[in-house]
Amino acid sequence: MNSEDSESLLSAFLDDELAQEERSDIEQAILARPELGLALENLRQTREFVAALPRPPAPAGLVTSVGRLLRIRQTTYYRRLSFSLVGASIAASLLLAVALRFPSPQSTVLVQMNELTERQRSDEPSSLSPDPEPLPIQVVEHRPSAGSSPMDVDQELGNMQEERDRQHIRSLMERKETQRVLIVTDVLNGPASDKIEKLIAENPRHHSNFGRTTVSLGIVVDPDYPSEAIVFTVIMTDAELSFFRDQVSKVDQVTAIVEDSPPVEVTTQLAEVGSILILRGTPPATLQPLGDAGQKTLATRTDDFPTLEQQQSGPHPMNRLRLNNDPRVPDGPKDPKRSSPEHTVLIWVTASARRVGS
Amino acid sequence: MTVSDDEHELIKACRAGKIDAFGILVARYQDRLYPTALRLTGRPEDAADLLQDAFLRSFEKLNTFHGESSFYTWVYRITVNLALSQRRKKHVAGRQAGELGDPADEPTRSDPSRPLEDSERDALVQLALNALAPEHRAVVVMKEFDGLRYEEIATILNLPIGTVRSRLHRARSELRERLKGLAEFDLSAPERASREDAV
Numbered sequence: 001m002n003s004e005d006s007e008s009l010l011s012a013f014l015d016d017e018l019a020q021e022e023r024s025d026i027e028q029a030i031l032a033r034p035e036l037g038l039a040l041e042n043l044r045q046t047r048e049f050v051a052a053l054p055r056p057p058a059p060a061g062l063v064t065s066v067g068r069l070l071r072i073r074q075t076t077y078y079r080r081l082s083f084s085l086v087g088a089s090i091a092a093s094l095l096l097a098v099a100l101r102f103p104s105p106q107s108t109v110l111v112q113m114n115e116l117t118e119r120q121r122s123d124e125p126s127s128l129s130p131d132p133e134p135l136p137i138q139v140v141e142h143r144p145s146a147g148s149s150p151m152d153v154d155q156e157l158g159n160m161q162e163e164r165d166r167q168h169i170r171s172l173m174e175r176k177e178t179q180r181v182l183i184v185t186d187v188l189n190g191p192a193s194d195k196i197e198k199l200i201a202e203n204p205r206h207h208s209n210f211g212r213t214t215v216s217l218g219i220v221v222d223p224d225y226p227s228e229a230i231v232f233t234v235i236m237t238d239a240e241l242s243f244f245r246d247q248v249s250k251v252d253q254v255t256a257i258v259e260d261s262p263p264v265e266v267t268t269q270l271a272e273v274g275s276i277l278i279l280r281g282t283p284p285a286t287l288q289p290l291g292d293a294g295q296k297t298l299a300t301r302t303d304d305f306p307t308l309e310q311q312q313s314g315p316h317p318m319n320r321l322r323l324n325n326d327p328r329v330p331d332g333p334k335d336p337k338r339s340s341p342e343h344t345v346l347i348w349v350t351a352s353a354r355r356v357g358s
Numbered sequence: 359m360t361v362s363d364d365e366h367e368l369i370k371a372c373r374a375g376k377i378d379a380f381g382i383l384v385a386r387y388q389d390r391l392y393p394t395a396l397r398l399t400g401r402p403e404d405a406a407d408l409l410q411d412a413f414l415r416s417f418e419k420l421n422t423f424h425g426e427s428s429f430y431t432w433v434y435r436i437t438v439n440l441a442l443s444q445r446r447k448k449h450v451a452g453r454q455a456g457e458l459g460d461p462a463d464e465p466t467r468s469d470p471s472r473p474l475e476d477s478e479r480d481a482l483v484q485l486a487l488n489a490l491a492p493e494h495r496a497v498v499v500m501k502e503f504d505g506l507r508y509e510e511i512a513t514i515l516n517l518p519i520g521t522v523r524s525r526l527h528r529a530r531s532e533l534r535e536r537l538k539g540l541a542e543f544d545l546s547a548p549e550r551a552s553r554e555d556a557v
Contacts, residue, residue, distance in 0.1 A: 011527040015501065017508045046534045049483045050397075050502035058392035059406050063384045066413045070377045167418050 006033070010040050014047065073163070166276045169211040169233045172344040193230050195251050196347060200232055201281050203244055207235035208281035232347040233276070241345060365429050373420050384413050387430050391437055397499045398441040400488040408444065412437040435514045438500065442492050442515075479540065486536035494529035501526055 006029045012018045013026045030036045200210055211233035236244060371379035388409065395405040395412075416423075416433045423432055487495055500506045500514065508526075512519045 007531075008524060008527050011530055012508075012523050015508070015526075017523065042534050043530055046530055046537055047502050049479070049537060049540070050487070050498060050533075051505075053393075053397060053480055053483060053503060055393035056396065056402075058388035058409065059402070062388050062406065062410060062413075063381045066384050066410055066417075067377050067381050069410070069414060070380065070417055170419075 006036055007039060010036065010043060014040060014043050165209060165278045166211065169276055169278075169344075172233065172235065196248065197230075197232065197279075199244070199247055199251070200234055200347065201279060203240070203247065204282045205234070205236060205240050206283075208283040210234045210279055210281050211276040212279055213276050234281075234345045234347060236345050244345075366425070369420060369423065369425075369429065372417065380413075380417055383429060387433060388413075390430065391434060394434065394499060394504055395437055395441065397484070397487060397503050398438065398496060399444075400484055408437065408441055412440050415440065438496055438514055442496055482540055483537065486533055489536060490529055490532060494525060494532065497522060497526045498529045498533060 006026060009018065009022060009026050013023065018026065026036075030040065197212065211231075213231045213233070234244075365383070368379045368383055372383070391409055391412070392405060395408045396402060399405045399408055412433060416436050419436070423429070427435075487498065490498065496515070497511055500511045501508075506514075508519050508522045511517075511526075512522045515522070517525075
């Protein structure tokens, strides 16, 4: 046993965490080398210093503050839910009014109105949520704390919403259907991870917001990649995912892309411990009428709903035709929720380039 | 250790949205968890924030708690990992700013020849802990302060036991270097005391 081995085993010897054989080896090494005995004594003393640190009780008021925050969260959830239902009703009324005012595209408008209302319902309480899971809820009265200004309340509600998005992303991470796209780069926080984030942010998606988690030593995201990683959590339909793959493959700095299903324990761990930053992505743009032939359209999807102004100016069937041929636009079904499965895609940008792409 | 009947009922009530039931769990375990949070963060106010976040997180995640461990162990795990993720950010920020420790936080001694008081020694030990990398600090706190076995630490951090062992060794070595002066002082204190008695 060399000197380095002996020293690295001293800690485990002190903690009685060695196998019998290792224990015998280190005992012999200590007898043969007095400096190891001294090192052991130093370790023991260091251990005692830490063990002797005081153990004060928790500060008063923790129970109260936890309870207060939980109540605010629950109230915020209900408040958002009721606002969204009211909003959906108003939108439906407006569309109905437009449909009655312009009878020509009436049937189309009514169908779209139903879909829009349906979609808005299903998007609540979070814009990230295709299928929100109910929270354990207790209806309570929300009493803003004394002296809080409207700005404080807005800030607090904003924070609550971000937390809600985080919570939802965490729950998505634990789903069996979660896929992952593993993107290997050379340098963490280098140009590649920036480009990937930019791609994610700029690629239009129905669920545009996404999460970013920076993990480091202490969380084994992947045994092959024990060092740092950035994990993006994105919700994509098949078509969006396919389009995204194509775009990522064109990023210069990406050396390999490996797709796999993430181990459940890893996603669970990520969901539990990751501090998820919620970032705003790009929602699908609304359809814009095409101008001259060959002019680039501003629309990004074929299944977006026309604005009220567009409804008033009449349907533009050519737009859809043209949009379907737009190479920038992933072909997608009319309603991706019904016919194209959505996936939570974990995009892991790691620090290493050891893995070879497949 | 798994969940007791009483705890099982409380958790069931929490899942049904009963915040008061969760309050009972918080009150039950806050004093056991707070010292760990304090050693992990190094500051009372940060420890209180950490513990609050950990309890909030545990309430939100109750549907993932299946009772394989005690509720305390589960929240302990959340607390440690939350501390790690938060401290990493601060550690990196501190490194970038070139300031790992605030000199104003260092305990000062007007008379270096007098024996260290307990509070001074504790402050120095905590300062040395604060200077460790978050991952090193976590294993030291879990092992030395909370007395966990390697296997338990490995489970909490989702690491191989070998990694826990090597990480703990490196952490202790660094801590020993940082506390060298303190150790020498403490070792020589009895000698000095006996000399003073003789005089």
